[in-house]
Amino acid sequence: MLSLRVALRFIARSRFQSLLIVFGIAVGIAVQVFVGSLITSLQASLLDSTVGNSPHVILEPAEKGGTFAYTEAIRSLVEDTPSVTAAAPQIVVPVLATKGGATASLIVKAGEFAGLDGIYKLSKRTVQGEARPGPEGLLIGKDFANTYAVAAGDMLPLALADGTLVDARVSGIFDLGVQAVNEGTAFVDPGLLATRLGLAPNEVNVVETQIDDVFLSSTVAEAWRTALPQLEVGDWQERNAELLIALQSQGTSSVMIQVFVVIAVMLGIASTLAISAVQKTRQIGILKALGMSDSSTGLVFLYQAGILGFAGTLLGLGLAAGLIALFSSLAAGPDSGLFPIDLQPSFVAFSAGVGISIALLSAVIPYRSTARLDPIEVIQGG
Amino acid sequence: MADVIVGQGLTKVYGTTQKTYALKGVDLNVQKKEFLSIIGQSGSGKSTLLNLLGLLDRPTEGSLELVGTDVGSLSKKERAAFRNEHLGFVFQFHHLLPEFSVRENLLMPGWIGGQRTSTSATRARAGEMLELLDLGDVKDKRSNDLSGGQKQRVAIGRSLMNGPDIVLADEPTGNLDTMNTEQVYSLFRKVHEERGTTFVIVTHDRSIAEQTDRIVEVRDGVIQQDVRNEHLASPGSHPRAS
Numbered sequence: 196m197l198s199l200r201v202a203l204r205f206i207a208r209s210r211f212q213s214l215l216i217v218f219g220i221a222v223g224i225a226v227q228v229f230v231g232s233l234i235t236s237l238q239a240s241l242l243d244s245t246v247g248n249s250p251h252v253i254l255e256p257a258e259k260g261g262t263f264a265y266t267e268a269i270r271s272l273v274e275d276t277p278s279v280t281a282a283a284p285q286i287v288v289p290v291l292a293t294k295g296g297a298t299a300s301l302i303v304k305a306g307e308f309a310g311l312d313g314i315y316k317l318s319k320r321t322v323q324g325e326a327r328p329g330p331e332g333l334l335i336g337k338d339f340a341n342t343y344a345v346a347a348g349d350m351l352p353l354a355l356a357d358g359t360l361v362d363a364r365v366s367g368i369f370d371l372g373v374q375a376v377n378e379g380t381a382f383v384d385p386g387l388l389a390t391r392l393g394l395a396p397n398e399v400n401v402v403e404t405q406i407d408d409v410f411l412s413s414t415v416a417e418a419w420r421t422a423l424p425q426l427e428v429g430d431w432q433e434r435n436a437e438l439l440i441a442l443q444s445q446g447t448s449s450v451m452i453q454v455f456v457v458i459a460v461m462l463g464i465a466s467t468l469a470i471s472a473v474q475k476t477r478q479i480g481i482l483k484a485l486g487m488s489d490s491s492t493g494l495v496f497l498y499q500a501g502i503l504g505f506a507g508t509l510l511g512l513g514l515a516a517g518l519i520a521l522f523s524s525l526a527a528g529p530d531s532g533l534f535p536i537d538l539q540p541s542f543v544a545f546s547a548g549v550g551i552s553i554a555l556l557s558a559v560i561p562y563r564s565t566a567r568l569d570p571i572e573v574i575q576g577g
Numbered sequence: 578m579a580d581v582i583v584g585q586g587l588t589k590v591y592g593t594t595q596k597t598y599a600l601k602g603v604d605l606n607v608q609k610k611e612f613l614s615i616i617g618q619s620g621s622g623k624s625t626l627l628n629l630l631g632l633l634d635r636p637t638e639g640s641l642e643l644v645g646t647d648v649g650s651l652s653k654k655e656r657a658a659f660r661n662e663h664l665g666f667v668f669q670f671h672h673l674l675p676e677f678s679v680r681e682n683l684l685m686p687g688w689i690g691g692q693r694t695s696t697s698a699t700r701a702r703a704g705e706m707l708e709l710l711d712l713g714d715v716k717d718k719r720s721n722d723l724s725g726g727q728k729q730r731v732a733i734g735r736s737l738m739n740g741p742d743i744v745l746a747d748e749p750t751g752n753l754d755t756m757n758t759e760q761v762y763s764l765f766r767k768v769h770e771e772r773g774t775t776f777v778i779v780t781h782d783r784s785i786a787e788q789t790d791r792i793v794e795v796r797d798g799v800i801q802q803d804v805r806n807e808h809l810a811s812p813g814s815h816p817r818a819s
Contacts, residue, residue, distance in 0.1 A: 485685060486660040
């Protein structure tokens with residue numbers, strides 16, 4: 196344990212230099228954890244805002260414009276798939292809405308509220324009136340409401356493709372955060388359209404589903420394609436290839452940033468430890484002359500690096516936690532335009548491991564130069 | 578009396594293309610409890626000889642036996658352990674560790690040898706040494722806070738802490754004034770007489786060498802003269818020229 200004792204004395208003796216190394220490691224680790232967490236959370240936020248409120252896997256009839264029976268077998272297959280969190284069988288039809296002499300086209304989604312709410316989070320995103328449309332109710336987007344001066348409670352007659360008029364009352368107005376949806380989509384109870392369209396009770400033309408891990412959509416879709424060859428199965432990844440590439444590129448850039456931060460930190464620690472080894476050459480030579488072995492003198496720098504690496508990593512994690520807390524408190528403010536950052540324990544553990552490992556790795560140069568040092572060089576040099 | 582140093586044909590050559598002979602086949606035997614000096618001008622080879630005897634350097638040719646061990650066959654690690662156990666060093670520039678206190682500098686050879694700091698025997702030995710060297714008042718000070726004479730006394734104490742068979746001193750008073758020089762030699766003598774430790778002292782100062790029992794003069798890498806000091810040598814010893 197003499198090596199450890201000497202290492203501690205070297206650290207204490209060169210306080211300023213030791214503090215510089217600790218802060219160097221701390222800043223590196225803090226940047227790594229913060230940037231890593233920031234990009235991970237940014238991806239999560241982007242995913243949530245882009246595909247969080249939209250279907251991940253969709254079942255449609257093989258023939259475009261057709262319908263299919265949402266049988267008990269299909270329902271079981273869909274709902275018993277472990278990753279599925281919501282399923283919304285629907286009839287989706289285009290209609291013309293008439294208001295004060297103006298006519299506007301709308302895509303109406305007629306389905307059970309529970310399923311639709313599971314995918315579109317209507318309960319949380321209703322800005323006026325009731326979220327649940329009821330038997331003759333209609334939910335419209337805020338941009339449609341603004342354009343045509345429609346408010347909750349207003350009557351909004353809908354004309355189906357065959358000219359049939361359906362009386363509907365606006366029960367609520369939603370804001371899904373996407374202008375195209377807010378302008379052109381409406382939600383109704385299935386009972387409002389089923390009889391008028393002459394559909395059987397379980398007849399639908401689309402089943403939208405959400406799953407807990409969005410990147411599993413291809414796997415789930417593939418399994419359903421095999422089980423339901425009579426249907427067309429699509430998933431968000433194949434329909435949003437460019438978004439997927441953007442997300443993957445972001446992930447790659449995050450890894451690259453972290454790799455360069457690690458390299459910069461390693462070079463910083465290695466050079467400072469190498470300088471420290473040069474500064475302590477005389478002491479190492481004396482210890483060797485007194486009989487200390489090469490490996491024991493080398494261990495001095497390994498312990499030094501380990502202690503400084505551990506202290507720097509701890510401080511870095513503290514700094515990162517502080518930065519993330521600050522960022523999150525700013526993000527929590529109204530209209531901040533920021534997204535919350537989550538500090539993930541596995542990422543913290545990884546960064547701590549990286550911090551201590553690079554410090555130890557940085558001790559290789561002083562370890563080798565110390566092992567090579569001949570005490571006679573020091574003794575003769577005075 | 579048994580020989581603690583048996584050096585035969587000790588040769589040290591520096592350089593490969595242009596060879597410089599620092600020592601040219603030196604034979605040197607030193608008996609246990611001897612108190613001898615090696616003198617010579619700068620570049621004569623006296624320090625090279627001391628470095629070989631202290632296992633800080635290896636001879637290019639020749640054999641060396643210390644305390645009955647053929648040290649030429651020892652590995653680097655074994656030589657380090659041998660230095661720690663059997664040899665004590667006093668250098669011109671004292672070479673104390675500034676990060677440690679006087680007491681810790683004294684304990685350092687024991688720590689390197691694996692002795693635990695808490696053993697009462699080690700603590701007692703350090704206490705005795707501090708008293709012997711008159712360093713009790715400065716035992717907790719760092720070496721940088723000491724005077725030149727005090728530093729050299731600490732270095733002497735450190736060289737004796739592991740109870741070495743041989744103490745090797747390289748110009749131990751080279752940086753000291755007359756009073757401190759006298760103090761250091763008095764200490765060497767005292768330890769030599771009380772403990773029977775063998776002393777080999779390298780110096781370029783003949784007046785200092787004349788205080789030792791045997792004077793070995795090195796010139797141009799060979800032993801020029803090896804004589805017993807008539808004034809101080811014990812009865813029965815004889816001057817010898819090599």
